[in-house]
Amino acid sequence: LRAAALAYGLTELASARDPDLGLRALARAIGVSATALYRHFPDKDALLDALAGAGMAQLGALQARAAAAVGGGRDGFMESGFAYVRFARDNPALFRLTFSRAGRMAPGDDDPAALGQAQRLLYEGVAAMMPGEIAPAKRDVMALHAWSLVHGLAMLILDGRVAWDDAKLRQILALTFDMGD
Amino acid sequence: LRAAALAYGLTELASARDPDLGLRALARAIGVSATALYRHFPDKDALLDALAGAGMAQLGALQARAAAAVGGGRDGFMESGFAYVRFARDNPALFRLTFSRAGRMAPGDDDPAALGQAQRLLYEGVAAMMPGEIAPAKRDVMALHAWSLVHGLAMLILDGRVAWDDAKLRQILALTFDMGD
DNA sequence: TGTACATCAGTGAACGCGCGTTCACTGATGTAC
C-alpha cells in the first residue's frame, strides 16, 4: 500500500496544479480507507515528505540523464538546466511540493541521496562550465546563479507568467550557461 | 472596512509564511463578523485578488524607488532586481500570493498599472543595461533572463534553500546585471 | 421642521463540506511448540 499511495500521489501531483493533497482524498482514490494509510505513515506530514523526497529524486535522475545524453560537459550542464524547467512544467504540483517541503527540514534531514545528487550536479556543472581554476567562492556564486535562473524560469512558467517556448528558453539559458566563454 | 481588511491582510501576509488566508480568520482578526466582508467583496477569491493586486503594486513601487535612489541606469536596474528579492524576503506570503494569483487572471485582466509598471521597469532596465541597438527579440530574452534570476533567487530563499547574504546576492545578480560589459 | 421611506453596513445563526485523526474492531497470516 505504501508503494501504491506514493505512486498514485506522484501521478496525481504530476497532473494537478495545486500541491494540496488530502490524505482522505488520496485514500479514496486508491480505493482504501483513510485510516489504512496510518499503517504506513505516522501522519499526513510524513506522507507528503515522502512524496517530496520522491519528487526530488525524480528531478535529480532526470537531470543526470539529460546531461549524460549529450555527453556531459558544458552541453550537459545546459541540458540538465533545461531538464529542470521541463520537470517543473511536467509535474507542476510535485515540483512545488518538493521545494516547499524539502526546505522545511533541517539541513541534512532531507533525503540525502536526492538532495546530494542535485547539489553535486550543480557544482559539477559549474566546474564543467569553467574548466580553469575557479576560486571556491566564485564557483558557489555561479552555481547559485544557474540554479536561481532555472528555478525562477520554472516558477514563472508554472504561475502562467511566461509561456513555454523551447527556442526562447534555450536562448535564456544560454545567457547564463555559455557565460564562461 | 474594505481598506481595513486589505491593510490587515497585507501585514498578515507580510509576516506569514503561508499565503493561505481565511476569510473568517481575517474577519475575526479585524474584529468584524465574517459576513460583513461580503458587503465589500463578492467572495473570498475577490478579496485575495485585491490583496494580490496590492502586493504587485507594492513590489513595483519598491523597485522603482530602489532604481531611482541610485540614479537609474544600469545601477538602477541592478538595485531594482535586488529590491525584488528583498521584497520577497520581507513579504513571503504576499509575494507568493501575488504571483500565484496574478497568473490565473487572463492577460490584461491584472491590475494594469501594477503589472504594466513591473513589465515596463523590466524592459527599461534591459535597455539601460545595453544602451546600444538591441534587437527586440534579444531584449525580450534578456528581460526574461533577469526576471527569472531574481524570481528564482527569491523563491529559493523563501523555501529555505538559500540563506540570505547581502554580499553574495549582489555577486550573483552582478553575473547577470553586469553582463553587457 | 417633520415625517415616510429607501439605502446600506453590519450582525448572528445556520447550512453543508471535507478534513486529519482516534478508536475499537475484524480477519488473515505467520510462528512456537
Added chain:
DNA sequence: TGTACATCAGTGAACGCGCGTTCACTGATGTAC
C-alpha cells in the same frame, strides 16, 4: 499435524474543527416632499 497465540493490514464509525457562504434581521444614515 494440529493447536494456541501474536502480529499486522485493513475497516467503519465517530470526534471536533474551521471553512465559505446564505439567510433573515437590525439599526443607522441619508433623501424627498
